[in-house]
Amino acid sequence: MTDANTETTEIRTVSNFLRDQIAEDVRTKKFGDAVVQTRFPPEPNGYLHIGHAKAICLDFGLADEFGGKTNLRFDDTNPEKEEQEYVDSIQEDVRWLGFEWDKVCYASDYFDQLYEWAIQLIKAGKAYVDDLSADEIRQYRGTLTEPGKNSPYRDRTVEENLDLFTRMKDGEFPDGSRVLRAKIDMASPNLNMRDPVMYRILHASHHRTGDKWCIYPMYDYAHGQSDSIEHVTHSMCTLEFADHQPIYRWYIDQLGIFPSQQIEFDRLNLTYTLLSKRRLLQLVQEKHVSGWDDPRMPTLSGIRRRGFTPGALRALCASIGATRTNGSTDIEMLEHFQRDDLNKKARRAMAVLRPLKIVIDNYPEGQVEFVDVQNNPEDPAAGTRQVPFSRELYIEQDDFREVPPPKYYRLSAGKEVRLRAAYFVTAQSVVKDADGNVVEVHCTYDPASRGGNSPDGRKVKSTMHWVSAQHAVSAEVRVYDKLFSKPNPNDFPEGGSFLDNLNPNSLEVIADAKLEPSLAEAKLGAPYQFERVGYFCLDRDTTAEKLVFNRTLALKDTWAKIEKTASGGGAAR
């Protein structure tokens, strides 16, 4: 873990079967004196998302626990989909999460070795060149319930296979005309063992090897051997690869190379969240979001821009652990760890999203005083700041009701409340517009209550945030909600699409929020808590003329819950 990303958040780690397995292997010296070696093997064909964060935490975290090492390996065996842009973003994301790899590796680093091993397998009579078309191969493969049948080219001589494979490599044949296959068992109940394709012809330029190759190894032929070359002891991957373990082992056994061990765990699923590269890509391409780093996206770049933190992600991953059961983690769990992390670190500030002007009639016109406010009550070391107070202020529209509903503690006609760190004020009268909306509230203040306490000891039910009107800085604030309105975005009726589950209110732009002056100095990447409102961060769209903030997460809102229950909306979920 890098020092720069060391978090204060205490991470509670749950025991899991992967950790147990590694501990057992270390104890029994399954790999001799070799150190625990893992790898995180993304294909550089897209952006990393929260699901990858789990794999990263497991791959790097577990190796770290056992004093081992982790390689970042790009599984770049399909030149048609892969790009340098993605390898760059993946490295940035892994580092952001707080991990540092031992080595950066590429499956393409091993293309020569893989080729030699293919020759070796051909010579051993374990691989052959097949002239069947893709369609024919599919037909010969059989089905889930019926065995496949042998290709007519299966029994070519070693010499012929060697000749053909060499010429495949030399570019003599067009794409799709031939493949190299492992000779295993066309009747195997495991489809992956029915003579899997090892190499296909692809006259495509590779982002690293350029035009050196026109044949490329398949995942199954490359992955285990890449692990083996790197002496990976524990190769952790998701459950859908369990059926590939026999082929993973077969190549290693036939080649007699370092016996890396594959172990599968469950993929992360989150409610209200889609973690499928294909669909995420569709959201970007069809412009349902602004891009891969749209703050509503579950990509690491998206949630980073949104203001989520590595500490929260790591705490979540530690808490959910790893099992072999497939379920769906409640998004509330992520939000909990996120609030927990931010609560300890975020500097507080006062900001009014939907301003309502209040005028303190008995406060001297033109007077300005500065009140001392704590920067973070959770962390006294964060110190205090001076916030200007004056006769005209903004408060949140939600914080005033002419006629208060039951249990409403905030400002209402005749009611006294505290303005945070400033004074007690009492609402006296309202000014309304032609439509009858309250546009201004006139109050009186108690000059003896400076700092927020009355010498006579009287209490108020509510403390509210505020911003001095003449000192306020304006900002655009982007308020995000869930991208999807269903717990399972893939739950849609026939004929429908996951797009039908898009939440139409996932983004609300507040054009002119009023912030306390100190926020003009907000820094990119720093978390802020707008008191009583939520956690926010500066967005990179900010310019010299305009501040733009993203709402990372709202604060828990007990009043909203009370109100919802009272309005007959029932309990909040």
Add this chain to the structure above:
RNA sequence: UGGGCGAUCGUCUAAUGGUAGGACAGUGCCCUUUGGAGGCACUUGUCUAGGUUCGAAUCCUAGUCGCCCAGCCA
């Protein structure tokens, strides 16, 4: 209907033959210069049916339900 994997509070997850525990969510109370944070309490669970055992979430048998696999993708 072939093969593989799995099933514990609403959700996630511990318990490795010996008191079913934690976290999230929910509810109530306390506290609070954020209706935030914090504290306390409460509620809810071993898929089913048999069996082994002094004792079973754990082992055995049979069922049920769920997920994955028929790319020259990874």
